[in-house]
Amino acid sequence: MAMWMRFVWLTFGLLLCCGGTGVYCLEREAFLTLANGVECHTQQLGEAWTSGSHAACSVECMVRYPETCQSILYNVDTKTCTPGAVAFAPVPRVNTSIPVANSRDLFYYSSQPVPPCNTSSGDFALYELCGTTVCLNLVFEKASFYDARANCTSMDSRLFIANSLVRFSVFWHVSLTHFNWYTWLGLTDLTTEGVFVWDHGEPLSAEQDKYIWSDGQPDNHGDEDCIIARHLRSGLGNGINDDDCWRKRYYICEPNNAYKAK
Incomplete structure (x- = not known):
C-alpha cells in the first residue's frame, strides 16, 4: 500500500x-x-x-x-x-x-463528487478508487443475466454501466477485488448481433471497443449476447468477453438515480 x-x-x-x-x-x-x-x-x-x-x-x-x-x-x-x-x-x-x-x-x-447513496438497507455501499466514488450493491449470489438485471431493477437500480475509462476502471477493480470471477456488466448485443449497447441505451463507443475486450473477443460462440468481466481466478486470463446470458455469474447493481453515467 x-x-x-x-x-x-x-x-x-x-x-x-x-x-x-x-x-x-x-x-x-x-x-x-x-x-x-x-x-x-x-x-x-x-x-x-x-x-x-x-x-x-x-x-x-x-x-x-x-x-x-x-x-x-x-x-x-x-x-x-x-x-x-x-x-x-x-x-x-x-x-x-x-x-x-x-x-x-x-x-x-x-476527488470527484460523491453520489447520493442510501446505505440504510445494507445493500448499497460507497466504493472509492483513485478519487472516484460510486454507490454499488455487490451481489454475491450468482444469477443469469436476466435474473441479475431483474433483481437490480427491483431495487430501483441497474447493472453497472462502465461506459467510460474511469467507470470501467472502477468496475474492473471492484469486481476483481471482491469477486475475482466472472461478473456481469450492463452491456449486451441482444437487439442486434455485434452492436453492443449499455443497458441505459448508449452504444459502446469506438474508443472503448479498442481496449475492453479480451484477445479474440467478442466471438459470439454459441450465440453469446451478454458481457462479463473475466478475471484470473477463472483460469482464462483477464478481460471482457461475451457469454451465454443464462449462465450464472456475480453482478453489481448501481442506483438508477445516483448520477448520470458518463
Whole structure:
C-alpha cells in the first residue's frame, strides 16, 4: 500500500476582464491526493510546461484546462508540469496512460463528487478508487443475466454501466477485488448481433471497443449476447468477453438515480 497524503490544493481567485466592461472573480477550491503512480493513472491533456512548484502547476493546469484538469504530474528535479484528466486505476490493454513505469513524477489527483447513496438497507455501499466514488450493491449470489438485471431493477437500480475509462476502471477493480470471477456488466448485443449497447441505451463507443475486450473477443460462440468481466481466478486470463446470458455469474447493481453515467 502506498502512502497517500490528503491536503488542501488551494483556493484562488482569477480576475477576468470581459471586453473591458467589467471584472469578476472566479474562485475554485479543490482537494488533491498525492498517490503512488503505480496505483493511479490519468490521461495527459496536453503538452507539459515548466512550473516553479506543484501548487503553481495546479493553478496553471486549471487556467489552461478549466473544464477537464483533474490531476497533475510534477517533477521536482526538472520542474516539469504535466496536465491530466480524471484519475483511474490501471486496467488491462490501456497503455497510453501516465505516469509511465519508473517515473519520478509526483502524481496529484482531485476527488470527484460523491453520489447520493442510501446505505440504510445494507445493500448499497460507497466504493472509492483513485478519487472516484460510486454507490454499488455487490451481489454475491450468482444469477443469469436476466435474473441479475431483474433483481437490480427491483431495487430501483441497474447493472453497472462502465461506459467510460474511469467507470470501467472502477468496475474492473471492484469486481476483481471482491469477486475475482466472472461478473456481469450492463452491456449486451441482444437487439442486434455485434452492436453492443449499455443497458441505459448508449452504444459502446469506438474508443472503448479498442481496449475492453479480451484477445479474440467478442466471438459470439454459441450465440453469446451478454458481457462479463473475466478475471484470473477463472483460469482464462483477464478481460471482457461475451457469454451465454443464462449462465450464472456475480453482478453489481448501481442506483438508477445516483448520477448520470458518463
